[in-house]
Amino acid sequence: MKQNESKESQLENKLPLGSYCLEKSLFHRLKRRSKLATVIFSMSLLSVPTFAMAQDISLMVKNASLEQVLKEIRKQSGYNFFLNAELLNQSKNVTLNTKNKPIGYVLDEVFKQLPLDYKIDGKSILVQPKKVNLQSNYQVHNAIQQTVLGGRVTDDATGKYIAGATVQALPSGTRIMTDEKGVFKLDLKEGDTRILVSYLGMESKTVNIPNFNFIEIKLKAIQTEIDNVVVTGLFNKSKESFTGASQSFTGEQLKAVSPTSVLEAISMLTPGMVTVTQNREGSNPNKLPDLLLRGVTSFTNTDQSVNQPLIVRDGTIVSLQDLYDMDINEIETVTVLKDASAAALYGARAANGVIVIERKRVAEGKIRVAYNLISSVQMPDFSDYNLLDPMQKLEYEKLAGLYTSADPVAQYGLDSVYNNRFKMIRSGVQTDWMAQPSRVGFTNDHSVRVSGGSQGTRYELNGRFAQVNGVMKGDGRDRYGFGFMIEHYAAKGFSFTNRTTFNRVNSVASPYGAFSNFIQLNPYDAIYDEYGQMNKLLSWEKANPLYEASLGSFDRNWTQLISNDFDARWNINSNFRLTTHWNISLNQGNIEGFLSPLSAAYKDETDPSKKGMLNETNSKGLNYSGNLVLSYNKIFKEDNLLAINTGATINRFDNRSSTFMGIGFYADNLSFMKFAASYPDGQQPTGVQDLSTDLSGFFNVNYSLKNRYYVDGVYQMSGSSKFGVNNRYGHFWSTGLGWNLHNESFMNADVINLLKLRGSMGYTGKVNFASYQSLTTYQYRNELAYLNGIGAVPIAIGNPDLKWERTMNYNAGVDMSLWNRRVNLTADVYVRRTTDLLIDKTLAPSTGVTTGKDNLGEMENRGIELRADVFAVRNEIWSWQLGTNLQHNRNKILKISNSLQRLNDQNNSVESGSPLPQFIEGESTTSLKVVPSGGIDAATGQEIFIKRNGERTFIYDPYDKIVVGDQTPVVSGNVFTTVRYKRLSAVAYFGFTNGGYIYNMTRATKVEGSNPMFNADVRVLTDRWQKPGDIAQYRNIADATSPKSSTRFVEKENTVSLDRLNIAYDFSNTFAKRIGANKLSFGMSINDLFRLSTVRMERGTNYLYSRGVDFNINILF
């Protein structure tokens, strides 16, 4: 008891001056059910300890002050009192003697001695002067001149007091702020009818003034409502006032599109984002797709990694692989920032847009277990292949002249070979080589989350195990994850979150190697000989890839990552907020490749100490990053809002790897470095270190005038260790304007729910070179060892004038929603002009270098994006939605350098299967340049080329190449439709591309350029020239020279595909309860159901495409 009293006195000291309250908040009334939780909670708030919740009260006091009496009642009953402090002071003393009486009785006894009245509202007791008619106290306004209103503002989710919230009386405008206990006391003016309560990060709330003088107001946090904010990764912006182009969706939405691939889902939902089609790699689970947002901004001959958007997860920059391997259940929201207005915050890294991922926070302060299972069954898709059968193949070989010789002895041998094969085929040999390396691939992805804690402190544990097996035998990608997260809300507006995660990915490539090895094989070859032994050698001296696959060779790697994220937030007052985020991550990786000594690669090597090879790369990295953001929000005159965000970020990346190789393994299974006989001749271990730091500061101002007009401005300064001291910092800015037309009085608000015009412009940047290119850097190297010391030489002559590549972005957009949001549309047009593009410039060699980097190139992307959906039906039971995401992007090179022209010449001079890129001013980076073809000469079976001057010739000259078209489609995107019936919903996503030109590799290499010793497309027999007079599409069947890049192989491609057909069912709570769960839902997703294309071409030559079904089950206990 004594303890309690001391606590109470403590409490009293902290009580606000203006009003006096002895309460357990109304909120607690709702929570009464869990007594324990209430007690803990009130303890933690230094509120009144209420051990005894007895309804009956025993009280014996004589001439005690009202305060004492009420306290005692509260202690015994757990009821809280709300009353004006002045009433307490003015009140007379009370005498009372009751024993085990109900509270109502006791209160009556107390208050009949006083000029006061009371009202019980749940567990709260309101005390008022007696004249007030309590029966009518919920009427909007009464005649009594109420001059002071007291109240408390709490967080609806946590029940915590909100200090620093602004409470404003309307229409008079008198305002006050809540104190640290969330309590306010507001002087009302005559005519005031409402109060407006606002707080940063919370939804503002307007309530009518009650005619009693204490009010509880609960505010909801806005960040839980994705629709209302734009997550920038550094701070959240209100969507209402946002002037840039962005696209947001929740983790659930992603999962509803594609549960097995985060990247696929993001690009399907974002107009303007495309995954670059890599036809060769098919559905290889170990191959990351390339993502492109609004076209390319750098020249590249090979992969698109330089054009990849920046990925920011909870404020930390992560790699594409991190996103690829992420547990989809962990994602709260994904926001794609497309234009300068948003992306300028990341300045020097944002030239290709930004993908911001926010992971889920701890859901609830109660013990909950959530289990998610994603399963997938994938079947190989052979539909693109149309190969010769054994008889056709033999026929092709014969026509190609493989069995013809001028030498009669040789001819005799060839004849017998032919006859043998013919006999074999007749005896029924027909090997389906394509089926050999393929299989049905199963995927299982288990994810468990256990959360718990109290309202002040919450924690979550999560674990994940995912096993992906592709459709090629023996490959796989296993993902393990484990995480712990804790959130704590402390006093004075502080809150902390810490999240530690461990992730590991093991991946193994299929030992069967490239699928193309199998397509080539001749169907008349048998896998096994008559003794059941595997044939090592097949027809035409080809090695049997199945034999290779049976050896101990492997190619595997693993990576693991330990990452810790720490977030702190301090709500200084209602206007200011300080947030900070820190991440430290440790990564490790290993790549191991082993080539068995028994491999056919060593068939000519006699020295056993040189057979077999093990190649190992170990990498490790320590990266950290942090940011600090100060936000200021202020509302002026009711509906003008000023928001300022300023902050700084730092990053440090230090990754290093070492590679070494051993040769000479004496047995197939001794694939460990210990058994290596030696190093390969002349090869030494090597290593790479990639170390860089950068930091930036930004300042963002957003002002909204009368909720209608918006101005937004960002200034960002970036510094990078890649630059010299003189040119270290780059400056980026953006500005935007917005107009919420729907808030104008002349608009019909019933029809137009949302109509917003917005426009933005600004710079984003990119650093796309190594530090030594700007800053003369010396390097020590072991080959520079001199007699009495080691030498150092400059890696290159630094160009101190190198600047950041800058992209000027212009964006204009409209957002519209009509008829109660039945029709929604977002459209954007943009122009992105990249200047100072860093490219090589050829220099006079007497400078000491032959090429130097310089900011010479210019490139432009223009495009349109559209997202639209319509609810044809929408009611409680049924809804049917139709929608589309479309994009159109045109790339144009404005300026290139002499070096790139040289690269063009090189690319031209190389004979390759498909034409290599040609970079020409005025053309797109993806334009297709080939020599015009005049068809096949009917007399000779040779191809006729048309020269630039119109002359016809048999001689191929790459300088006759003309641009035929752009490989990028004119329009691409998807059309989707959603049907929902009660708890069942079905969605279909149809993808399409239109108007892109494609160089048909199958026709070029499998019909025309085919090697007669390999299997080929069936068109080889039907469409090739065979004898004079044939009007054929393809050259002489006996001509096995490599095909030339000509217009004959260029086709315009239009495709339609059903990418995803998804069905989901959300079980009712009653059903869920029946199996002991709180929530249960089930989803099914069929991928790549069909694909129609105007181009008949083999896809997935290195790795097969697959089609199949994904299942996902979510259970919450």
Next chain:
Amino acid sequence: MKFNIKNNLPKLFTVILGVCLTVNTSCNKFLDIRPVGEITGEQLLSNPEGFESALYGVYASMNSSSLYGRELSYDMIDVLAQYYVCPGNLIVENAKKYNYQYVDVEAKLNTIWGDMYKNIANVNNIIINLDKMNANSMRFYNLYKGEALGIRAFMHFDLLRLYTANIQNNENAEGLPYSVKFELSPSSFSSAAKVYEYIIADLLAAEDLLAKDVEYFTNPKVNPTEPFLRDRETHFNLYAVQATLARVYLNMGDKANAAKYAQKVVDSNKFKLMTANDFATDLQNGMLYPTETIFGLYNKTNYTLLRDRFWNYTTSYSYSPRPDLLDTYAFEEEPVDYRISTYFKDNMLGTGPVKRFIKLLDKYQFNEELQYARPANVIDGTNLIRLPEMHYILAESLLDSSPSTATAYFNAVLNSRGLTSLSNRNTPLTLTLERITNERYKEFIGEGQTFFNMKRLNLPIMNTDNVVVPASNQVYVWPIPLDEKEFNY
């Protein structure tokens, strides 16, 4: 304890300002990072260790295979001097026909041009950074700068000898860029005469700066503990500067000055012609000559390549000495030329013993029995200037003015190679320019000097097929890379 932003605003700003100031300096620190083994030029070239590393880098780069480690010592340049045959090797075949337009030959010549200038640029960066410093700030400041200036002149001189016409034939010969910069814009072309001026100016400056080598360069060698002062013959030392000056003047036709500087080197007494005994033990093969090398580069990774090229015999890769080469050594009725037995050795091939050229093969690796007997003081490497050349320069320069002195210098070399003096022969001989040239041909095989000598004297060349190629600019002037012409405007 209420936080009032208004009252605390001034305080807040002070804090922010303070943070900003510390942040600004620490920001720059945060951004000043390099991966292991990389260091910015500014940081490296600020202290003695850094300058020494940079100089070692320059010497090591000079010894790369595209420069003196191969092409400019024993390979391309000696192929042009018609020392070897290598049937089936298209590069060698075309080079021997002076077909510089042949694509692979042209590529090699272009690489030589580029890599020479690359190393010159590196030297320039050293000089530029030295100039920024106080000469008294480092103990060996003068050595660093003298060596760097010397190398710059030395490399430009070789470029000039390779890519421009002989100035003795054409006073107004076109020159090349004399690069003193370390930046991405090229230096413009200067006339050959102007380039000579620059070279001489740099060398004279280097001579002054390296004056202390009189102390540092010891004979017999006593190596001090200071690493930079050890093995001065592997650095571009004072005598290398003087010897180069002698070369340069001789090349310009200024015999008086050529003789003056050659004399300086000879009179320094730091070098000694090898004795017959030295030759008998073929101390020098693959090494810097213990007493004769004025300047050479350290290199010990060349052995395998040299062995495959000169000792082993595989077509299209291995060079054989031209068939009549050995005859030249026996030409003057002298029984023993020590160079025959030390430079050449029989290798038993399918058809019997064949003479192979082994002068450049490290004898301690070549002869397995000696593998562990390597003395401490021998230095593997490439000889770039040796004492006999000074004797030849003196002999040639003094031939007209003082024939007896000239003959004495010439005889000294003959004697050290086991040959009798000209006057002591059965039929006494007189010294002629042709004799000097012949001696040079025999002495400098594998050292890249002969082609320059032929060019200087504008000699017609007797090729390995015994056909005479008349002297012309097509033979003696390498084409300047097209890129240089296109982009140096």
